[in-house]
Amino acid sequence: MSSEENKRDPELGNDAAPEGETAEEIEAPEGDPAAPETEATEAPEVIEGEPSAEEEPLLEVDGFDVMVEELEATRLERDQYLDALRRLKAEFENSRKRQERDRARILSMASERLVQELLPVLDNLDRALEAGGDIREGVMATREQLAAVLAEEGLLPVASDGQPFDPNVHDAVMGQPSEEHEEGTIIQTFQRGYLLNGKPIRPAKVVVAQQV
Secondary structure (H helix, E strand, C coil), X not given: CCHHHHCCCCCCCXXXXXXXXXXXXXXXXXXXXXXXXXXXXXXXXXCCCCCXXXXXXXXXXXXXXXHHHHHHHHHHHHHHHHHHHHHHHHHHHHHHHHHHHHHHHHHHHHHHHHHHHHXXXXXXXXXXXXXXXXXXXXXXXXXXXXXXXXXXXXXXXXXXXXXXXXXXXEEEEEEEECCXXXXXXXXXXXXXXXXXXXXEXXXXXXXXXXXX
């Protein structure tokens, strides 16, 4: 070879492969991210009988739906109870008002009837005063008429003179020693007491005998 053939182009350098030879493939170093993946990713193993990751949200949604339905049913039942309670309260108020009206009407009718029955008594008193002179008999007759009218309404006098003292219908204003009466016996009445339909409405004011 001549000296000119042995000379190489300085730009090519010594790395140039000789003519007629193929370059070897350069493998990427192990762990290099640029290296192509040669193995396929294996699918996760599914255990038979257990829900997969895709099925679990469905179960949670179903459970939430059940809770919503139960909540709506509870609200509906609550509203029904509240409506029933409101109706019961309204019925109670209406009944109470109706009873008050009936009571007021009965009292009004009773008062009207009683006044009408007492008008003749008032007339007799007026005639007794106009007559003049001894009016004792007229007043006595009027008093008996008035007592009869009140008795029809359930008004009766409390028995007192000679009766044993009863704190339910008697009011002892004083005690008086007495040899003729047993202790606790009523010997004098200052003011007559009355019962209305068996209920004491005014106790009799009395004097009670005491031992000497």
